[in-house]
Amino acid sequence: MANIGVLIETTDKGDVKKANFGVMTAARGNGGNTVFGLLIGADAAACKDAVQAYGVQKLVPISAAGADLSSSPDLQAKALAEAVKNFDINVLFGLSSSTGKDLLARTAAILNLPLVLDCVGVNLAENIATKFHFAGKTFAKIKIKAERWICGIRPNSMEAKPAACETEILSYAAPVHDTGRMKIREVKKGDSDRIELTEADIIISAGRPIGSAENFKILHDCAKVLGAAVGASRAAVDAGFAPYEMQVGQTGKTVSPKVYIACGISGAVQHFAGMKTSKTIVAINKDPESPIFGKCDYGIVGDLFEVVPELTDALKRG
Ligand SMILES: Cc1cc2nc3c(=O)[nH]c(=O)nc-3n(C[C@H](O)[C@H](O)[C@H](O)COP(=O)(O)OP(=O)(O)OC[C@H]3O[C@@H](n4cnc5c(N)ncnc54)[C@H](O)[C@@H]3O)c2cc1C
Structure with a gap:
């Protein structure tokens, strides 16, 4: 005891x-x-x-x-x-x-x-x-x-x-007292309406090919229907398409959702380190030889700019 x-x-x-x-x-x-x-x-x-x-x-x-x-x-x-x-x-x-x-x-x-x-x-x-x-x-x-x-x-x-x-x-x-040696000056909150990555049952993430911050809209639209959080690979974050708080992986957040949907992500070991304990991994990648297909439960060979909006529409239709 x-x-x-x-x-x-x-x-x-x-x-x-x-x-x-x-x-x-x-x-x-x-x-x-x-x-x-x-x-x-x-x-x-x-x-x-x-x-x-x-x-x-x-x-x-x-x-x-x-x-x-x-x-x-x-x-x-x-x-x-x-x-x-x-x-x-x-x-x-x-x-x-x-x-x-x-x-x-x-x-x-x-x-x-x-x-x-x-x-x-x-x-x-x-x-x-x-x-x-x-x-x-x-x-x-x-x-x-x-x-x-x-x-x-x-x-x-x-x-x-x-x-x-x-x-x-x-x-x-x-019985502690404040020595004043360290002070939090400001806390910058993210969008509080969005689901926090580490709390989400479903995560949909995009990699480098997403191409811009604006293009993340297709993921957010899909996430809204799924009740999912949106993540990103380091390549997408380093390119300035997404903030660091969205990064999944060895040097980002570690997540274990029920479903992880990787869109245009190659499946590098450092990304995988952050999401490999997801219960089900779905990959959308236009290269049938991409390493991510060796690591996922379900794979869709296709262009994320076509597949993700189609998925969103299908989910909306129920
Ligand atoms: C010390 C260290 C720490 C790291 N930490 C992290 C980390 O925390 N997180 C992380 O993610 N990475 C991390 N990395 C980087 C990692 O090694 C990879 O470089 C990175 O994950 C690659 O990102 P990506 O898959 O988005 O891009 P890419 O490697 O460029 O892959 C893009 C993939 O998208 C496919 N594709 C291209 N166009 C389309 C399209 N239109 N539709 C569908 N598929 C498409 C391609 O076939 C390819 O498979 C780290 C690296 C190091 C050295």
Whole structure:
């Protein structure tokens, strides 16, 4: 029996991000663990129903007396580290998202604990984490010898299984103070109506041949009908056709949607590293010899400028 913490991420609207539910499922292990949901800058009451459906027994909104935690990730990590000590947490889980990678790494450094990021499997009984290596070419099972450790889970890589419980809200004011050495000056939000890549069940992405930012409209039109998020390869981002926040791959976002539709993407190993855990991969490529056809579940040989609008029309017709 162990105390397991889950750093919970919320949307701009204050809802618990769907990708957390697989993390909570992993945190429960085979049962018998006490799962602490740790919240920073979110309303615990608004999150309670969602987390109690996934077995989070203690929900802890973390604050800091006399300091604004939203002002710096450094301060948030210090507060998180204090919460880990205060609630005697053995393993701290979070998402390997941009927020998770930042906060979990800082917290591990403060507490001097081992950190394993981007895990796609965890065995809590044996303290083993599974993650891909070498841009997804191999995977490693890492045995953590320390009693306490920190683990980032690749978003949506683990199945979310509900297990209802009674959730108790415990507030916690961390004894941290703001040194003022780091301050968030500005947060530039993307289009809040669009589905976040790491949260999406379906993603449709375009590569270099999309040719311009304007041409992404055909993907957005299709995404609207599918309820999908829109991604891009690095070649499309480097060419200025899409912002970096849309990049999927080794140096972009790691995603595990139910369906990933790659349009005009060659299937380079660095792109694949970011989406290979998608449940179903569909490729649209005009070159029948393209490597992506060796890596997808369904392939359509064709010009994306013809196939994508046709797909959108077909979906609209139902
Ligand atoms: C260290 C490092 C990190 C990297 N990180 C990433 C990363 O995070 N993400 C990433 O994506 N890449 C990454 N890359 C780059 C990666 O190696 C590839 O260069 C890149 O993924 C290629 O992008 P692409 O498939 O869009 O373009 P291309 O390689 O140019 O492929 C375009 C494909 O579209 C097809 N095509 C052309 N016209 C059409 C059309 N009209 N309709 C349909 N198909 C068409 C072509 O047949 C081709 O297969 C990284 C590289 C390095 C070295």
